[in-house]
Amino acid sequence: MATIKDVAERVGVSVTTVSRVLNNRGYLSEDLKRRVYQAMEELNYQPNELARSLFRKKSNIIGLIIPDISHPFFSEIAIHIETFAYKSGYKILLCNSQLDKKKEKDYLNMLKASQVDGIIMGSHTLDTEEYKSINMPLVTLDRQLSESIPYVSSDHYKGGQLATKLLIRKGCKKIAHISGNLKLHLLAKARYDGFIDTVKKHSINHVVVQTDLNGFKYDEYKKIVTELFLKHPDLDGVFASSDLIAAQVLKECKRLGKRVPEDVKVVGFDGIRVGEFMMPGLSTIQQPIKDIAKTAVKLLIDWINGTEVPRENILPVKLIEKETT
Amino acid sequence: MATIKDVAERVGVSVTTVSRVLNNRGYLSEDLKRRVYQAMEELNYQPNELARSLFRKKSNIIGLIIPDISHPFFSEIAIHIETFAYKSGYKILLCNSQLDKKKEKDYLNMLKASQVDGIIMGSHTLDTEEYKSINMPLVTLDRQLSESIPYVSSDHYKGGQLATKLLIRKGCKKIAHISGNLKLHLLAKARYDGFIDTVKKHSINHVVVQTDLNGFKYDEYKKIVTELFLKHPDLDGVFASSDLIAAQVLKECKRLGKRVPEDVKVVGFDGIRVGEFMMPGLSTIQQPIKDIAKTAVKLLIDWINGTEVPRENILPVKLIEKETT
Numbered sequence: 142m143a144t145i146k147d148v149a150e151r152v153g154v155s156v157t158t159v160s161r162v163l164n165n166r167g168y169l170s171e172d173l174k175r176r177v178y179q180a181m182e183e184l185n186y187q188p189n190e191l192a193r194s195l196f197r198k199k200s201n202i203i204g205l206i207i208p209d210i211s212h213p214f215f216s217e218i219a220i221h222i223e224t225f226a227y228k229s230g231y232k233i234l235l236c237n238s239q240l241d242k243k244k245e246k247d248y249l250n251m252l253k254a255s256q257v258d259g260i261i262m263g264s265h266t267l268d269t270e271e272y273k274s275i276n277m278p279l280v281t282l283d284r285q286l287s288e289s290i291p292y293v294s295s296d297h298y299k300g301g302q303l304a305t306k307l308l309i310r311k312g313c314k315k316i317a318h319i320s321g322n323l324k325l326h327l328l329a330k331a332r333y334d335g336f337i338d339t340v341k342k343h344s345i346n347h348v349v350v351q352t353d354l355n356g357f358k359y360d361e362y363k364k365i366v367t368e369l370f371l372k373h374p375d376l377d378g379v380f381a382s383s384d385l386i387a388a389q390v391l392k393e394c395k396r397l398g399k400r401v402p403e404d405v406k407v408v409g410f411d412g413i414r415v416g417e418f419m420m421p422g423l424s425t426i427q428q429p430i431k432d433i434a435k436t437a438v439k440l441l442i443d444w445i446n447g448t449e450v451p452r453e454n455i456l457p458v459k460l461i462e463k464e465t466t
Numbered sequence: 467m468a469t470i471k472d473v474a475e476r477v478g479v480s481v482t483t484v485s486r487v488l489n490n491r492g493y494l495s496e497d498l499k500r501r502v503y504q505a506m507e508e509l510n511y512q513p514n515e516l517a518r519s520l521f522r523k524k525s526n527i528i529g530l531i532i533p534d535i536s537h538p539f540f541s542e543i544a545i546h547i548e549t550f551a552y553k554s555g556y557k558i559l560l561c562n563s564q565l566d567k568k569k570e571k572d573y574l575n576m577l578k579a580s581q582v583d584g585i586i587m588g589s590h591t592l593d594t595e596e597y598k599s600i601n602m603p604l605v606t607l608d609r610q611l612s613e614s615i616p617y618v619s620s621d622h623y624k625g626g627q628l629a630t631k632l633l634i635r636k637g638c639k640k641i642a643h644i645s646g647n648l649k650l651h652l653l654a655k656a657r658y659d660g661f662i663d664t665v666k667k668h669s670i671n672h673v674v675v676q677t678d679l680n681g682f683k684y685d686e687y688k689k690i691v692t693e694l695f696l697k698h699p700d701l702d703g704v705f706a707s708s709d710l711i712a713a714q715v716l717k718e719c720k721r722l723g724k725r726v727p728e729d730v731k732v733v734g735f736d737g738i739r740v741g742e743f744m745m746p747g748l749s750t751i752q753q754p755i756k757d758i759a760k761t762a763v764k765l766l767i768d769w770i771n772g773t774e775v776p777r778e779n780i781l782p783v784k785l786i787e788k789e790t791t
Contacts, residue, residue: 187575187578187579202559205560209545210535210541210544210545210548211538211541211542211544211545211739211740213536213538213541213740216535216536216538216541216544217536219535219536219541219560220534220535220536220562223535223560223561223562224562224564227569227572232559232560232561232576232580233559233560234527234557234558234559234560235530235544235548235557235558235559235560236548236557237545237548237549239549244552247552251557253512254512255557359739359743385740385743385744388743388744389743392746414536414684415536415538415710415740415744416744418684418710418713418714419710419713419740419741419744419745420744421717
């Protein structure tokens with residue numbers, strides 16, 4: 142098996158120079174890099190990344206903690222995070238917390254011990270303190286943890302306003318908002334604030350029910366939506382806090398013989414691709430999922446590289462008006 | 467910062483014993499383990515996993531190579547793979563090949579160099595030879611690479627038969643099959659074989675068009691389905707090789723004013739949860755996604771631990787008959 146010394150000899154440079162090329166450290170001419178990589182190829186030299194990591198104190202791995210990769214919003218975020226990370230030479234360690242405190246803590250400890258270079262966090266069931274003590278670059282999605290931790294989020298308040306104004310403009314007199322969990326300190330709660338401020342401003346009758354957006358809780362959605370229409374048969378507008386919940390509302394309307402949009406108008410949230418594909422007529426608030434991913438990866442890598450990064454990163458949403466309103 | 471020596475002193479055992487506990491090696495009493503972990507906690511000792519990996523030659527990381535995590539089939543496989551791996555003390559490094567040869571090769575080299583303990587592979591654009599030379603435990607999903615590499619797959623042939631028989635039983639006279647890429651050596655090709663054998667046996671008029679199932683190629687699906695109905699306006703049955711493609715067929719039928727199931731009957735494949743949720747009436751062939759994931763993780767870990775594993779692992783599918791047939 143070829144060693145780094147063999148590569149150095151083949152190129153006619155020192156081992157330190159080869160090591161500098163492998164770690165991309167200091168000034169390196171393109172010609173030198175080309176020759177080193179060519180020699181590596183010819184000798185079939187496999188640098189041991191673990192050993193290199195120890196030496197450099199860098200693993201080039203980012204830990205991604207999300208609630209559930211099978212939720213379409215998170216799988217869509219994940220493909221973009223992975224794509225941007227890959228382009229920057231980073232790999233992704235996938236951690237699904239499944240909103241389980243023990244699992245999330247296990248992963249957090251594991252990520253600390255594995256010396257990943259940083260963490261992108263889109264889930265938190267643990268106390269903010271646990272995250273503050275992490276002591277490595279950390280960027281959150283939709284979570285505002287402390288004064289020092291940067292976060293990326295959509296403009297949820299604006300999204301809540303846009304959805305509600307659309308329903309009011311279309312003539313709705315009694316509107317329900319099916320929100321996410323309002324007790325978690327998620328920035329997505331601002332969708333609720335945008336809703337409440339708008340219905341109050343226009344003195345519109347309204348109802349709010351809570352669910353948990355982060356998991357893939359189909360049965361919970363069904364129960365909540367069924368009860369909502371049972372209690373409020375006169376609803377004529379629903380602002381659902383995710384496209385998945387909007388799907389449940391559409392199903393329930395069909396079951397009850399209510400026509401959409403004639404009897405009930407429905408707006409979702411997220412603008413996930415799979416929703417666009419399977420429910421092509423759904424009006425929704427589109428989050429800039431690709432930009433969120435790109436921004437999170439950029440902030441994290443900048444931080445890893447010692448660049449100061451802005452704390453607040455709020456990205457614009459877009460109203461997509463289709464057949465359900 | 468506490469060292470392993472501090473932990474050993476606190477417990478009153480040797481460093482070797484603490485190391486054995488950390489690596490779960492040899493006989494260890496529950497009491498000893500408890501005392502060591504308690505001392506670690508009290509001293510806030512963080513074992514350096516990278517250093518331990520080098521020592522043990524084990525990273526407890528599994529590389530997962532799939533085409534695209536944002537495709538619902540793969541995101542659903544991934545959540546189960548991660549869950550079972552986590553229960554066995556393994557972490558998942560997420561690699562999306564996006565059907566890009568260069569990216570897949572990069573990841574493969576990276577996984578070799580990082581010394582992951584094994585690979586679960588659900589994507590291949592590279593030559594079989596590249597995989598044979600990997601020289602570490604490898605389990606494939608739906609891919610038969612060589613005599614020595616174990617694979618996990620649904621009973622695609624049976625699925626093709628079940629879908630086609632259902633359409634024939636419901637009275638279809640001209641059936642289209644929208645298949646995956648038949649040139650890739652995927653076991654999913656057996657869906658096509660099951661279709662062809664069944665229509666031929668019953669002397670039913672049929673058409674086959676190919677697409678690529680692995681990516682999230684919405685525009686491609688649209689083009690293929692539009693052309694299919696343009697060329698064959700007399701189709702009265704479609705067996706789509708994924709629920710996503712079935713969604714496109716349903717949209718096209720709606721656009722053309724064809725009623726489902728009266729004018730055209732449609733069966734999908736996969737039985738993904740998000741499809742069940744957003745298209746509750748779709749008849750489909752359900753793959754045992756959770757069992758596929760569980761089997762793949764078990765086989766891989768067994769192999770890593772030196773146990774001999776069966777090469778062929780074919781799991782049963784299930785016909786789910788709903789409103790579109």
